[in-house]
Amino acid sequence: MPDAAAGTPLHIITLVKSVPDAQLERRFTEERHIDRSEGVLGELDEYPLETALRIKETAEEREIRVTALTMGPTGASAAAKKALQIGADDAYVLTDDALAGADISATSTALRAAIERIQQVSELDAQLLVVTGMASDDGESGAVPAQLAERLGVHLLSQATSVELSEGRLVVTRTATVEQQKVSAALPAVVSVTDQANDPRYPNFKAIMAAKKKPLTELSLTSVGIGPTAVKPRAQVLTAEPRPPRHGGTVITDEGDAGVQIVDFLQKERVL
């Protein structure tokens, strides 16, 4: 059967975030925002990119463009460049001073405006599929995809562990609270994928060279058509205190009685 949607191009917009490296010390600024002055492409954002690229590679008869979109401080373009190296066709970086300290609400508002702007300028007249990670590696709320779907007025399929396009519809396996679900939905949609979804690829030398020629566009709030009041946070962080680091306690080497010693310790700590 011919693919019903084969004639319509598909525009996959993947959201990627520049996050502080989790292997290094991460901290809050004096304004109680997570310090994002230096960042890397979030590990969890490699999975949605891979999902997008696989959809593109398997649907030969359909025009598919994979766009990476990131919102963040000036340095965030590094994450967008990495996405281009991994395989995105083009990339957009939304940067604006008014977005410093953006909460979930502000982030989803700005991303919605950016996505609508990108659709306009891309002149593809395509169906829209937004693919995101399951959460950002720093804020970790996992709530932006749902808010974005609500604002765009499109379907939400979150926590996907597999994503396929079949006869123009999305078929997703997802992990719900008490069950595994296989769900089918019409486009447009927002899909968030987990780290169970695939094994992300690494860019090779050729891809890294090719990425240099791919378009990378900077966006501001003005260019996506919204003002600073639209992105006023609806939640504010009042205090951010570093937790006293956990210290290692006693470490013993087993000399044949370590099991008994653990039980002694548990009894002493009254956790039995």
Next chain:
Amino acid sequence: MSAVLVYFESVGAELTSAQQELITLADAVGEVQVVTGSTTSDAVHALALEGVHTLYTGEGEIHAPDPAVIDLLETAVQETRAHAVLARNTADTTDALARLAVRLDTGLITDGVGLSHDLRVTKSVLAGSYTTTARVAEGRPLIATMKPNSTEPHLVPGGAPEIVTLPVTAAAAEQLRVLERTPLEASDRPSLTEARCVVAGGRGLDGDFGPLEELADELGAAIGASRAATDAGWIDHAAQVGQTGVTVSPQLYISAGISGAIQQRAGMQTAQTIVAINKDEDAPVFEIADFGVVGDLFEVVPQMVEELRRRRS
């Protein structure tokens, strides 16, 4: 007193400990109203508690990913004029509350571990390295998801709540259709996120969770795992503790054959007491363990089991 709406995905014959905690938290900041998309006939008995006034449901079952869940929540907020909406921090409830926050044009705070009288939410962020307090903008309702094991449940039996059916039904399945449902494996053990004690194993188990099962039996513990163990298929993915698994804050976390990578630590380092067993003395897990044993888990764990049994008898 203004209302606090508590959302449960489903309510059965007995409340889970996480549900009991939510009611306890809500009761401290307002008049408790419960809304759910799925109830059994015994739900009203489970909710026969002092402070719980009303149980709101829709017409028929309403489950994620059906967006009617958000209609149900929105209608319940209108009905109760709640100044706060609380729920557990599962992915499905986070989605629902996130979308509700858009409709109500208010703030969302996820993964709270504490709630103050003036609706400030405490949470642990950046893999447990910071504690923050946050609140939503003045004059708007608080929408928050809370982690289990955040408070001690304190409930007093009371009269049955009034049941109110709201005019919300499941959405037509044409656009968004669930083709298949497979229940996640149920276990007789306490649920991982709610358990007071978690016994977790990693690659060092080499495919054999047997010794940990026995230890968990002795301690009444839930079983957790590292991603290496779940990826290898030795145990269900639902057991994964960490950044992309579940976050646990039990009283006791026993880690065996797990190196303690940052992604694993993100899910367990707010445990009260951590015990680690690893044969590599340089394993990073020892940096956060209150009691560490450098040794072979296949010797240490069975000895623990034996000793626990001996002391019990």
